[in-house]
Amino acid sequence: MIYTTDQLTADFRSDVFDLPDEDDEGNARDTLWSEEDILRYINEACHRLASDTLALRRTIELNFTAGTAFMPAPLDEILDIIVATFSIPGLGRQRALRKFDIDDGLTGDDYGVIYYTMPDLDAEGMPTHYTRDWNNASVRLWKVPHIAGKLTLNAIVLPQPIYAGMPLPFSSPQDRNLLLLWMKKMAYAKQDADTLDLTRSAAFEAEYQRYMPNRRSEIDRLRRDNAILRPS
DSSP states (O other): OOOBHHHHHHHHHHHTTOOOOBOTTSOBOOOSSOHHHHHHHHHHHHHHHHHHHOOOEEEEEEEEOTTOOEEEOOTTTEEEEEEEEEEOTTTOOEEEOEEOBTTTBEEEEETTEEEEEOOOTTOEESOOEEEEETTTTEEEEESEESSOEEEEEEEEEOOOOOOTTOBOSOOSHHHHHHHHHHHHHHHTTSSSTTTOOHHHHHHHHHHHHHHGGGSOOHHHHHHHTTOOOOOO
16 A cells, blocks of 8 residues: 555644644634644654664666776665675676675685785776775775676665655555654654643654564565565
């Protein structure tokens, strides 16, 4: 079932008794929280739940040309890379890449003898490793591809910005309840005489923290159910 921002907004207003109504003379009364407020709460709640549960996954594809070591990537959205593969168009075979850190070097295998080395970052050939280059907001391959290819990242990510009417990245009843708890935590921390209630805000945050650990991530569910984690 697709669950949208409009549905979550309606659930939020119902929970906090902030439904539009009229005064005794039939004039519409303003709600305590604007649509803009609630949409901001939704984005913050989705971001928080994704960070806490590592539940969102996305496949990101980057096309490398021959001789190119770097490729800009949305690293601010990526919490962790599960699988990275490199493929050459037309060959139909993906090669899994190992992760390494430029400052720490990497390990190699010479006929069963494992050795440690600092890589020659300018060496060209078939890529075998990747690293996240934070300074350049890029993914770096090693070796530098000597032929054009495609890097596929299966990653745990943060949600992209959510706008009014859009589907939410979370849809299960458990997820909706956690989102609502965090939204109410934020709503009652709003610096407004009609809404500020830090005691209630802290209570909703504590309830979120109590129930959140029971929410298993997609990765955990797949592993516990003995499923196969595929690259894409």
